[in-house]
Amino acid sequence: MSGSLSFDEFLLILRIAMIVILYLFILQVVLVARRDLRVSAALPAVNAKPVIGHLIVIDSGPTALIPGSRLDLLTSMTIGRSPTNTIVLDSTYVSGEHARIFFRDRSLWVEDMGSRNGTFLNDQRIQGAVAVKPNDILRIGEARFRFAADSREPARA
């Protein structure tokens, strides 16, 4: 063999090249897959319900809620003692179907569902549906919540 590179050395380079190509390829696929993951993380999940804000628990009373926790505000939800409600408040002062919260005409509303002990917004008992502003305090039984608006508006259907 003439030249500065012997046959065996060249073969060794080729052998290493084959392995390196395999691993480079794996690296490339992983990078593409990771970029994919980022893109799909930025998109909202397909089946997720739109969250339009949060209810922050101030005072949970006897219920199992943790003060300071944030509950997702959906475009339509119910509060009460029976387990079918979106937010269940297990307290004797809360009626089975106590109140509901819904989104209409670009605003959030709270409506009392004919509860025995009443639904209070900023310590005033509400009659029918009342529009809610951010930072309003909602009291049902002993439990108190604060409305926190998210910066972005919900997507219009």
Added chain:
Amino acid sequence: MREVLDNMVNLRRYRWSELFLLIMPALFIIVGMLQLTLISAHNSGASVNQITTQNLPTLDTLGPNLLLIVALLATHIALSWLIPDADQTLLPIVGMLSALGVLMATRLGPDLPTPDKNLGFRQLTWVILALGFCIGTVWATRSIRWLRLYKYSWAVAGIVLVAITLIHARSVNFDSPTHDQLNLGPSGIAFQPSELLKICLVIFYAAYLAENREMLSQGGKRFGPFSMPPLKHMMPLVALLLLSLVMFVGLRELGLALLIFGVFVSMIYLASGKLIYVFYSLGGFAVGALIAYKLFSYVRDRVLIVSDAFAPAIASNKGFQIVQGLIALGNGGILGQGFGLGHPTFVPAVQTDYVAAAVGEELGLVGLFAVIALFMLLIYRAFRIAIRSRDTFEQLLAGGIGSIFAIQTLVILAGNLKIIPLTGIPLPFITYGGSSVIANYIMVGLLLRLSSPESVD
């Protein structure tokens, strides 16, 4: 037609990642070819004092391998036409695996005990044909609904395919490794229907489970903490499973029986999310395995080989293949002997059952790890497609296909490494064999379609 043209013109939606990822498989083919050519030129001439025992392919049999690069690029362009939004990593991953498979077949062919110069070219032809099938599948499933509407037809078609083989197999010698093939015509083109049965069964399971998912996840009658599975709704599933298991055990295809069973368990768990079904199935498996062990001598043989392969009486006889396979792997070590520099053909049936040993001997542990990593990426993409798809049927179909690839790889690799009894099922995409390659590419086609968010229903 206009839509197709728009896809072509719209460069932003062009599948750039896929094109970019195809560079490495192309390079791999070229480097592998170069290495084989050099070694065979070196062996045939120049050095006199070097003893060589390999018979390596000559340049004229290597040249066609470049066609694989062309075929992969053509598939890439076809996919850019048909489904520009589909997953872009699938084709490069299976392309790389196929490149390794074709190179291996090319390299092993002339070196086999009965030399076969055209082994590589035949494998290449199968892969190119299979890429055609893949595009065909993508095209045919523009609306995926018909797959699910004809679910019982799929089940019947699968069973009929295997039943034909079963009847055919009565007249052949069970000890021949190809007894489960159908010979079509005098040209010796063998066709293995059981590969297509996999696809039929996974479509049927996905469609059936999607319809009865609620029933399964609710469970049936309760006895204390245990709930019986809703037997009425599971009958078609279990009946089909038992039928195919009996046929495969009758055909002495333990690997396929294990694969079908594993897919059944995975899919029922994916559909119901209840571990209790897995426990029931494993219990059933234990009973079935025990019965098979008592009834069939070849099952006992397989277990004996695994438990005591190196006993002299076994190692030179029934366990010869497995022992040679392990020696080949050991010979490869960490970095391998180098492609074309080992002696993998000492292992009987290395091009089919033991291709993993050939990879391990020539590319070493690092090469085998790379292959396993490629399979893991493929399976990861399949399950990711499953997570992202919109309805239950598509989810289960993608998950089922991912399970097939996973179980098949595990069963054959574990068999090669003497962890479980060896069963002759192919290592997807790498093993030599036409039906297997075509079936795998049809499944890749289905995955591509399922990954496209635009598929209309």
